[in-house]
Amino acid sequence: MPELDNALDVLTASLELVSQRCDDPAPLVYRRLFIENPAIEPLFVRDKSGMVRGQMLSVAIETLMDLAGPGYYATGMLQSERVNHDGLGVPMENFDAFFVTVLHSFREIAGDGWTAEMDTTWTMLIARAQAVLADR
Template sequence: MDRQLLEHSLASVDLPDDGLTVRFYQILFERYPAVEPMFQRDTKIQAEMLRTAIVSVIDNLDDAEWLTTNLGSLGKRHAEMGVTAPMYEAVGECMIAAMAEIGGDAWTRDMTAAWTEALTAVASLMLAGYPGGDSHSGN
């Protein structure tokens, strides 16, 4: 993965007050309204937690053990909440849409490709934490 491109592109779209992740949730709920009831918390709090998680993943890209352990554990919690494998694709799609919207003309195809690769890897590690490690759990 291109860590430098991920860091640079995130810095270019990381708005104050968790604006990127707030916008992500707006897009997610617009495109996939059926998932909104899964979020019982104030989305502002959820957005702050998501931003923290994204930064932590980028900070630990070179630490396979950290990624496997932490994302697997996060995946297990998501499985318990009823998150299914196709939802990870929706999340990736909506996160990149929010980034591209905020980035405007400065957002590039290379940035989209780098984030697609990163979010796919994150989803795979999270799905590996599902009971039995079955990436098709909940389908």
């Protein structure tokens, strides 16, 4: 798997860009997620305020940050959330796919500010997350 020495810097720059261009990306991310897979939307029926969705997005991004940097807890987080989500009725392939949905949403928000290096970094980190998840 390709290594990027500056993955954390590039990921951080991409997140800053998104936050400059959008106060709250969560609605866009989840709209895209539910269009891609309508069967997922009912799983959030208890989340009336959107707080759980917002929190889930934050945790997913923090996990990518940790994968890009120190790697203190990302492996444990991914493996335990995979089990929790299995209990929620989220299949493994949808769990992985969330990161791809976030990438596509963020790239759309960032527009012409998004760089090829950001794309490579996100893709590499998602592959890293997928490798952790595939390693039972």
